[in-house]
Amino acid sequence: MKDTENVQMTEALAPIQDMVRACIQCGTCSASCPNAFAMTDTPRRLWRMLQAGETQAVLNSETFALCSACYSCTLRCPRGLPLTDAMNALKQVVARKDALRFASGTLFYRNFMESVRRHGRVRETEFMYLYLMAMKNPLLPFRFAPLGLKLFSRKKLDFRLPSGGDARMDALFHKVRELENTP
Amino acid sequence: MTYLYYPGCSLEGSAREYDISTRSALKALDVTLMDIPDWTCCGASAAASVSTLLSLVLPARNLALAEAIPGADDILAPCSACYLNLKKAEVQARDESERSRLNAVLEVENLRISGRMRVRHLLDVLSRDIGADRIREKVTAPLSGKRIAPYYGCQCLRPYRVFDDPERPVSMNALIEATGAQVFSWNMGAVCCGASNMSTHAAVGTSLTTAILKAAKGADAIVTVCPMCQMNLEAYQDGISQSCQDNLRIPVMYLPQLLGLAFGLPRADIRLDLNLSEAGAFAAGPAQAER
Numbered sequence: 001m002k003d004t005e006n007v008q009m010t011e012a013l014a015p016i017q018d019m020v021r022a023c024i025q026c027g028t029c030s031a032s033c034p035n036a037f038a039m040t041d042t043p044r045r046l047w048r049m050l051q052a053g054e055t056q057a058v059l060n061s062e063t064f065a066l067c068s069a070c071y072s073c074t075l076r077c078p079r080g081l082p083l084t085d086a087m088n089a090l091k092q093v094v095a096r097k098d099a100l101r102f103a104s105g106t107l108f109y110r111n112f113m114e115s116v117r118r119h120g121r122v123r124e125t126e127f128m129y130l131y132l133m134a135m136k137n138p139l140l141p142f143r144f145a146p147l148g149l150k151l152f153s154r155k156k157l158d159f160r161l162p163s164g165g166d167a168r169m170d171a172l173f174h175k176v177r178e179l180e181n182t183p
Numbered sequence: 184m185t186y187l188y189y190p191g192c193s194l195e196g197s198a199r200e201y202d203i204s205t206r207s208a209l210k211a212l213d214v215t216l217m218d219i220p221d222w223t224c225c226g227a228s229a230a231a232s233v234s235t236l237l238s239l240v241l242p243a244r245n246l247a248l249a250e251a252i253p254g255a256d257d258i259l260a261p262c263s264a265c266y267l268n269l270k271k272a273e274v275q276a277r278d279e280s281e282r283s284r285l286n287a288v289l290e291v292e293n294l295r296i297s298g299r300m301r302v303r304h305l306l307d308v309l310s311r312d313i314g315a316d317r318i319r320e321k322v323t324a325p326l327s328g329k330r331i332a333p334y335y336g337c338q339c340l341r342p343y344r345v346f347d348d349p350e351r352p353v354s355m356n357a358l359i360e361a362t363g364a365q366v367f368s369w370n371m372g373a374v375c376c377g378a379s380n381m382s383t384h385a386a387v388g389t390s391l392t393t394a395i396l397k398a399a400k401g402a403d404a405i406v407t408v409c410p411m412c413q414m415n416l417e418a419y420q421d422g423i424s425q426s427c428q429d430n431l432r433i434p435v436m437y438l439p440q441l442l443g444l445a446f447g448l449p450r451a452d453i454r455l456d457l458n459l460s461e462a463g464a465f466a467a468g469p470a471q472a473e474r
Contacts, residue, residue: 034375038387066384068391069228070375071341075349084342091232104383105232112229116241120223122192143385147418150459156197169223171291172244176237179288 010055012093019086020047022079029073029083035066043073043083059097064090065105107134117173118165125158184312186303187249187258188216191265191410192224198262198410200457201437205261205305207452208439211321212313216259219249225268228379236288242272243285246302247294261305261439263338263409269302270343304339306354306408306438307346315357323447325363329465331441332367332402333359334395336412337375349373355406355438362445367402371395376415392416393423396431404434404465406441413437417460434458434465 023044030042039062041049046063067087074084095106111130115122132141151157194202209216222245230238246269249258260266276282276298286295309318333355340349347354352373356366374395377388392415399405407413417435424431436458443453444466455462 034391035380035387037390038384066380066387068337068375068378068380068388069231070337070378072337072350072375074342085231085235088231088238089235092234095233105379108379108383109229109232112227113233113237116224116226116229120221121195122224122227124192124196144382146422150418151197154457154459156199156457158196172240172288173237175288175291176234176240179284180234180236 006055009059009093009097010053012096013050013055013058013090016086016089016093017050017053019089020050020081020083023047023051023081024079026078028076028078032072032076033067034070034072035068039063039066043087047083047086058090059094063087065094067091103135107131110134117169118163118167120165120168123158123160126160126162129162184213185215185217185255186308187219187252187255187300189219189222189225189245189249189258189260189265189269191260191262192227193262193410197414198437200440200454201261201410201413203452203454204437204439204443207448208442208446211443211446211448212317214308214313217252217255219245219252219258222248225265227264227268230268236284238268239272239275240285240288242268243276243296244289244292244294245269246272246276246300247289247296249300250295250297256299257301257303257308259303259305259308261408261437262411263304263336264411266302266304267338267343270345272296273298273300273302274343304346304408306335306339309358309438309442310354311346315361318358318442318445319361322362322445324445326441326445327363329364329403330367330401331359331362331364332369332399332405333372334376334405334407334412334416335372336407336409337373337378339408340373355408358438359406359441362441364403364441364445367399369398369402371398376412378411378415381415381419388415389419389423392419393427393431396420396423396433397427397429399433400431402433404436404441404462406436406438408438414459417458417462420460432461434462435460436462436465 027044030036030044033043036042041061041063049057064087071084108131112127115127190202226238226241276296335352359366377391381388420432440453
């Protein structure tokens with residue numbers, strides 16, 4: 001990571017560092033996390049890395065990308081820390097950084113919100129189409145084919161073509177961006 | 184009893200049967216649902232991964248729309264993710280400075296949130312407002328001998344402790360028993376189904392779902408109260424059975440579908456044919472209590 005980028009990222013992580021500053025490293029979060037088995041760094045280790053200001057290590061970790069927002073850690077944390085919110089905040093940082101390594105999650109969420117911006121409500125079929133196109137992996141659609149077939153046979157696929165919609169949520173999305181960019 | 188009804192996007196698409204059965208079961212229980220015109224997406228699990236403010240503004244918009252409708256103070260949401268997002272906005276809006284921040288955005292649509300609405304999950308309304316006794320009164324086709332595994336998932340229970348124990352939930356037990364069925368005793372009811380990891384990190388999501396399906400062996404059906412849980416538990420059963428070399432196929436249905444069966448509602452009001460698992464077989468087949 002370049003120095004300037006490192007400084008930027010450290011700044012972006014500062015509010016998240018605050019969220020976990022009171023962590024006492026008891027590990028209740030890791031023991032409660034249903035996805036911890038798949039993580040190289042458990043949630044407890046991630047909080048420690050944040051506390052120690054190890055920006056690079058935090059961003060290299062896949063821990064937050066694997067969070068499925070079950071809120072078990074948040075519920076059980078003896079310090080009452082908003083741990084699931086911290087995981088979400090980390091997802092936001094990498095989404096803004098456009099880290100390609102996290103494409104599967106970042107693009108999934110971004111294309112979901114794109115469908116909402118266009119139509120107000122998510123069109124499931126359009127969203128999956130946008131996601132699969134953005135992933136640029138010709139094999140990925142096949143993984144979803146059996147599900148698509150099941151949905152198709154129950155007339156649950158939406159055959160309206162992806163469209164710009166009426167962009168009805170534009171004003172709202174725009175205002176959110178404006179407020180977020182003013183400190 | 185009157186509630187404002189927020190179905191959410193899934194209930195217009197892949198979870199249509201949840202919408203249909205919720206409306207018909209509640210109608211049978213003499214509950215009136217009022218639609219919120221022009222409702223939009225609650226942000227799902229996606230908005231919070233993109234922007235915190237957006238993740239609050241999207242549900243707040245719907246609360247503001249609901250406030251404008253006189254005659255009810257409670258919004259009923261059947262989807263657990265919608266419920267949690269709307270609930271978060273409700274809680275945030277209690278704080279004055281947070282409320283004015285939300286209103287600063289909603290202003291662009293000439294909307295305002297005052298914080299009047301209370302957000303309720305379908306299970307909350309069924310278990311506390313309606314209750315097992317009133318459900319029992321409506322049962323005409325008791326599901327005797329069926330063993331039902333109650334699956335709650337996460338977001339209707341956590342992080343907000345509202346109507347049930349967030350780790351050892353029991354609110355569905357009395358409702359299942361009211362239909363004449365038995366509660367299948369297991370400890371997976373509040374364990375995560377894998378949620379969006381099923382799409383973004385398939386191997387990880389699948390291992391959670393597999394554990395739940397394995398634990399459900401011996402039950403006649405799993406009952407859910409969330410479209411995402413429902414999708415994860417029922418859509419991948421073939422592949423999971425294959426890779427485990429074990430038949431883990433089991434009917435999975437929404438709680439109001441189970442109630443609808445016990446109420447003897449017509450098939451068109453329950454739509455088990457829309458479920459991705461063989462839920463239809465549950466309705467047709469004999470009880471497997473002696474298995």
